[in-house]
Amino acid sequence: MNTLRNQTMLVQLAQYSRLSTDFLVRSLRGFLWPTVDLVIRLWLAKIFVVFGILELTGSQTAFGLAAYVHAIKFLSPLTAADIGTSIEVLGPLFLALGFMTRYAAVALTVLSLVIRLGGEPFDSQLFWVALFGWYVVMGAGPISIDRLLRRGLANSALPAVPRIVRASEWTRVYLGPIYVSALRIWIGLALIAGDSLAPMWTLSKSVSMSSWLPLDVAARVSGSFGLFLGIFLSLGLGTRYVAVAIILALFADAMTDPRMTDAVYLLMICWIFILYGGGALSVDRLIATLLTKYFPQFDARDPRQLEGLPRVVIVGAGFGGIACAASLRRVSVTVTLIDQANYHLFQPLLYQVATAGLSPGDIASPVRPLFRNDFGTRVLLGTVTGVDTRRQVVMIGEQDIAYDFLVVATGATHSYFGREEWAPYAPGLKRIEDAIEIRRRILTAFEHAEATTDVAKRTSLLTFLIVGGGPTGVELAGAIAELARFGMDKEFRTFDPADARVILVQAAPRLLPTFPEHLALIAQRSLEKLGVSVLLGSRVEDIDALGVVVSGNKIRANTVLWAAGVTASPAAQWLKADCDKAGRIRVGEDLGVPGVSNVFAIGDTALSSGWHGQPVPGLAAAAKQAGNYVAGQIRKRVEGRTPRPAFKYHHRGSLATIGRKAAVADFGFVRLWGEPAWWLWGIRSRKLFGRSEEPHGNAHQLVLGLSDLWCRRSVDYWC
Helix, strand or coil, X not given: CHHHHHHHHHHHHHHHHHHHHHHHHXXXXXXXXXXXXXXXXXXXXXXHHHHHHHHXXXXXXXXXXXXXXXXXXCCCHHHHHHHHHHHHHHHHHHHHHCCCHHHHHHHHHHHHHHHHHHCCCCHHHHHHHHHHHHHHHHCCCCCCHHHHHHHHHHCCCCCCHHHHHHHHHHHHHHHHHXXXXXXXXXXXXXXXXXXXCCCHHHHHHHCCCHHHCCHHHHCCCCHHHHHHHHHHHHXXXXXXXXXXXXXXXXXXXXXXXXXXXXXXXXXHHHHHHHHHCCCCCCHHHHHHHHHHHHCHHHCCCCHHHHCCCCEEEEECCCHHHHHHHHHCCCXXXXXXXXXXXXXXXXXXXXXXXXXXXXXXXXXXXXXXXHHCCCCCEEEEEXXXXXXXXXXXXXXXXXXXXXXXXXXXXXXXXECCCCCHHHCCXXXXXXXXXXXXXXXXXXXXXXXXXXXXXCHHHHHHHCEEEEECCCHHHHHHHHHHHHHHHHHCCCCCCCCCHHHCEEEEEECCCCCCCCCCHHHHHHXXXXXXXXXEEEEECCCEEEEECCEEEECCEEEECCEEEECCCEEECCHHHHHCCCECCCCCEECCCCCECCCCCCEEECHHHEECCCECCECCCCCHHHHHHHHHHHHHHHHHHHCCCCCCCCCCCCCCCEXXXXXCCCEEEECCCCXXXXXXXXXXXXXXXXXXXXXXXXXXXXXXXXXXXXXXHHHHHHHHHHC
16 A cells, blocks of 8 residues: 555656646746747857958958858859858848748858868857757747748748748757757767767767867866766756756856857757757657656646546636636646637727727637646636536536536626616627627718718717716727727718717716726816717616617717626526625635535626725736636645635726827826826736737837737747
8 A cells, every 4th residue: 555655656746747847848938938049049140240241341351261261162262252241141130030040041051061161160160050050940939020920921822832831840840859869969979078088089089070079168067077967968868957057067167267258159059958858869758758658647648647636617718717727737637618709808908999999809819729738728618508516517508517616707798787678779898799899880880971961860970979987988988089080080071080979978976986086087188188078977868779868868879889887697696696786796705605615706707805895896907816816725625735815806006098198097006197007008908918009010010020929929838
């Protein structure tokens, strides 16, 4: 029994070690490799572009080098000089931009070999060949034009281009690990031969190996330590740890000899080993293959690994559900994430889709790629119809999904306060479909206004009424006013779009009730400056196809939008749980549903008093904090440890935009408005979703596109 228990503990320890290493490597590749790759490319480009500029300014020097030092038998000195100078000028430029990187690297590799064979040999020349060869095989990293264009070119109709892209991908996937192995063996032999105690030194000289090994740099990791590292590196045993040891040895050597040397290139290659391992031909790979073959329990993707693990079902792939699933990726559980859509929606920017500022794809991100590396996480597309807490199953139509822990994060929808007949005339804004429908109504109203000659009908078509003065209503009103005044300037002939009337109706005595009063007043003044009519203390009494009755007055409006209230999903009915008037489940201090074991509710579905005794607001930040908290609670229970303290929401601030370069922000200790708040809102939204929100073009488009690619690459690894 003790032997079996020890074997089980050993297997679990090995599994944890492997999962931790894999997670660390993925994280480093996602966040560190884009920067390392860019630094290597810029470093190499700087060296060669300097050579090119010197040769351009001194043509006799280039000719002399081509004729006597770097002579090529089948080329005339003049032709060789022109080709060499062209490569040294254009190659580094393409390399730095990451544009046609492989082809530039091929030319620079050939040039490096010519320099190596025709002049005084230096270790730097060998490293140039090695690093340029890396880019020939692997291509540029995430921050590059090649990576930005890859997907489009792969689906291009241009002749042979898709095949070239697929061939490049095949080279990277299949030849990349082999090239990493070759680099590793090369550096390992240099470390062995660089040790004065190693008998291989004489052998390497006798077969002229020394001229193709960077012995000067290897000598900086000298003595028995260098020999030890060289042997392990040549075998590919513990490659990542050996690479870290080489880096530390080089830093220690730099403390005694701080001169800039070619050791910087060895540092670059060591980072490649850390991020990509020992390659295909290594003891590390052999050990991993044998363990997977003879001990399947070591394989993180073996289905048997999931047998017997606690089952966590998360209903809803919003901010809370995604955060909870992501926090559980390193917990010994299986996770099933269920949602009606196969994408995660960034709801704070829905109003921009509704007002034609963004396309739907700009605020919706597929869910599956977020968990592609998490074998224990399953994503299901479906509509939950109920929950049987006695049998502990979630029902999706006729299918039952069993759970040990259930997390309900189903969000909220529109609330018409019992007047559901208003819904066809006043759509709300909670889904992509809602935003597309609202955009259709707004743009169609302008088109019909252009076609009609009836003044009264045109006035009704150009009247846009928004019900509700919260953040969504304020943002919608400001965006529609800006669209009419600036976005459609000079596009119509029979009327001026700036004459459109935007009305914001609020039953409360002021806008933005959750914001400080003076910020609400600033928001109101900003809207009025845009031409929005703000009606405070006004109640909507009826809505029909002709318009809205507001406090006894009929306002003829062709487009009416609802932003006045929300109601929670029917989760409370599924669980037969206590709820408030809005349908939110009253949860306990640990966000658990009272009377039901191992069931939690988060986000807009839950009513929690975790904000200093006050209800937690329905914000994205609150849902994410709740998701992370519940994941921690589940982990504590699975591991049999003491539960976490009661949930406490930490307010990060509130932001609302009021059109172009106008917003209000409340962070408690600091309050902003106007342009500073608008810029802060833009930065925060981009940080949360990795997207830009303003249209841009040319060079600006390229810069934001590259940074956007970097952000999404990082999200793929971390989320």
